[in-house]
Amino acid sequence: MHIIGCFWFYIVSINKTWVPALDFIWAGQRKINVFWDDSESDLTYKYLVSLYSAVLALGGNEMGPRSELEIVLMIGILLFLAILNADVFGEMTVLVAESSRLKVMF
Secondary structure (H helix, E strand, O other), X not given: OHHHXXXXXXXHHHHOOOOOHHHHHHOOOHHHHOXXXXXXXXXXXXXXXXXXXXXXXXXXXXXXXXOHHHHHHHXXXXXXHHHHHHHXXXXXXXXXXXXXXXXXXX
């Protein structure tokens, strides 16, 4: 999640048009760019928001990409995370089935 969060922050910092989910509360107000305003948010806040967004992407949540590059990369990230989720849940299913089979044997 750290790598995906840092990668996403690097990509969105190119254009600085991305509005993170936490800053949607400022939509329609003058403070819409709180995330990009260095006087309003420090690097820790930006890291935590990027990490939060990466965790949301793990569940298939919309990240709100703005540019074509962000859209293409987000498609790749979401596909990768969907495959990762499928693998984790598949392995869990195999473990539960194996546990049930061993339980029946005893």
